[in-house]
Amino acid sequence: MSDCLFCKIRDGEMKASIVREDEDTIAFEDINAQAPTHVLVIPKKHIASIDEIEPVDAEVVGKLFLAAKEIARQRGHDEKGYRVVMNMGPDAGQAVYHIHLHLLGGRSLSWPPG
Numbered sequence: 324m325s326d327c328l329f330c331k332i333r334d335g336e337m338k339a340s341i342v343r344e345d346e347d348t349i350a351f352e353d354i355n356a357q358a359p360t361h362v363l364v365i366p367k368k369h370i371a372s373i374d375e376i377e378p379v380d381a382e383v384v385g386k387l388f389l390a391a392k393e394i395a396r397q398r399g400h401d402e403k404g405y406r407v408v409m410n411m412g413p414d415a416g417q418a419v420y421h422i423h424l425h426l427l428g429g430r431s432l433s434w435p436p437g
């Protein structure tokens with residue numbers, strides 16, 4: 324997707340503070356951090372939203388969680404906890420249509436969300 328912001332980050336056409344990368348995923352700092360740790364984990368494959376995830380994508384979607392877990396552990400959030408969330412569509416406030424897990428940690432997070 325040539326006009327996708329996160330594809331541009333993947334391709335190095337847009338700057339980002341990349342914290343982790345593997346064969347299938349990239350993680351980078353959210354530019355508008357909502358917690359001491361606010362990292363976005365994306366698949367390298369462009370998938371616009373949860374609604375467009377296909378069975379063939381199951382492995383890479385699982386890898387998003389594995390990457391988030393690893394970053395959370397590295398930052399010491401595994402003891403107190405952290406949140407991973409993926410928004411889908413306007414009611415959830417999805418702004419970028421390339422799926423991304425938000426990893427939020429380092430402070431107490433309220434529930435339910437607003």
Ligand code: AMP
Nearest residue numbers: 339352353354355410416417418419420
């Ligand atoms: P969502 O509302 O779930 O689609 O989340 C989109 C997230 O992307 C927001 O938390 C934004 O702050 C973040 N974001 C937007 N542009 C960038 C960027 N260029 N680099 C890093 N994070 C970004």
Ligand code: ZN
Nearest residue numbers: 327330369421
């Ligand atoms: Zn994309």
